[in-house]
Amino acid sequence: MDDGPRDMRGREFELLVETALFSILDIESVEREPRLRADVRPDLVAHLRNGRTAIIEVKLVTPATSVRLDQAADTLRHYREAYVGVFGMSDPAPQLVLVVSGVLAPERISDLLELGVDIVIDGPALRQAAPELPWPDPVAGKRRGTTDAVVFRNAQLIEKLRQVAPGRADWPAHQRTVQDILAAVLSPPLALPLSEHPNRSRVNRRDIIFPNYADHGVWKFLRDHYQAHYVVVDTKNYVGSIKKNDILQTANYLNAHGAGLFGIITCRNSGDRSADVTRREQWIVHRKLIIVLNDDDLKQMVSFASDGSDPAIVVRQKVEDFRLGF
Missing domain, CATH: 3.40.91.30 (Restriction Endonuclease)
Incomplete structure (x- = not known):
């Protein structure tokens, strides 16, 4: 019972993300799984052209619950603590970036930002930034019959929920x-x-x-x-x-x-x-x-x-x- 996109493996998705992030974050160079401590290896550490550093966690399976959002944010904070322990505190501090394959509701993104994640990049943002790459299920919505009318109806339902006191x-x-x-x-x-x-x-x-x-x-x-x-x-x-x-x-x-x-x-x-x-x-x-x-x-x-x-x-x-x- 797989809730991840098609049969793509995490490593394959991570390589696609790395390619797309060069344009999204304006990356100069990137390190894959650098060893910060014996048990601490973030997915990516990117050095940006503006002089900042970004610590990046990539998730093929999108965290959809508050428990998993907390875990993702906690993992990134743990990576930053280890990074600072190795290289010292920079000013400004390394940015924390979470990348997921699926779509996150705006409320979920807001929750992550409140938990200390600096940048959240989800599937639609990846596909928009690099449409030429073979993203997992890039036309899944069309195959499932997700027409513009259905999307509009869904938006109306959420607005209706917001209006109920x-x-x-x-x-x-x-x-x-x-x-x-x-x-x-x-x-x-x-x-x-x-x-x-x-x-x-x-x-x-x-x-x-x-x-x-x-x-x-x-x-x-x-x-x-x-x-x-x-x-x-x-x-x-x-x-x-x-x-x-x-x-x-x-x-x-x-x-x-x-x-x-x-x-x-x-x-x-x-x-x-x-x-x-x-x-x-x-x-x-x-x-x-x-x-x-x-x-x-x-x-x-x-x-x-x-x-x-x-x-x-x-x-x-x-x-x-x-x-x-x-």
């Missing part, structure tokens, strides 16, 4: 908007969603359910390994973070004889510590896997869809982040 008053509008966004980016391969669907006793009424009949890719994997037969989505339009009780409510909707054991909570921000602990408990004790998608996650999924990439990359990385966090 957090809080109880706009709760119905938030649920409709989230359903429209997820339907636009996930159906197909998921079937069109069922809204406000009750169970037989009518005790539980699930906000959104996506039947999962996918025969390949992320969703088939989630059905086969996490019983995601029906993807239950619970929407929360809170001003603040979701909490323990919200996780328990979603967990109550999940069972092996019904919808399955995989659920998604969408919220405006994130979960607090009690929510994180409860998600872990639900997985350990009941094998119920619940991931949380906030506004920025939804925007990244839309960005992927508009560029022709698979929006389920965000879901896959959320699951990976959760499992590897144990």
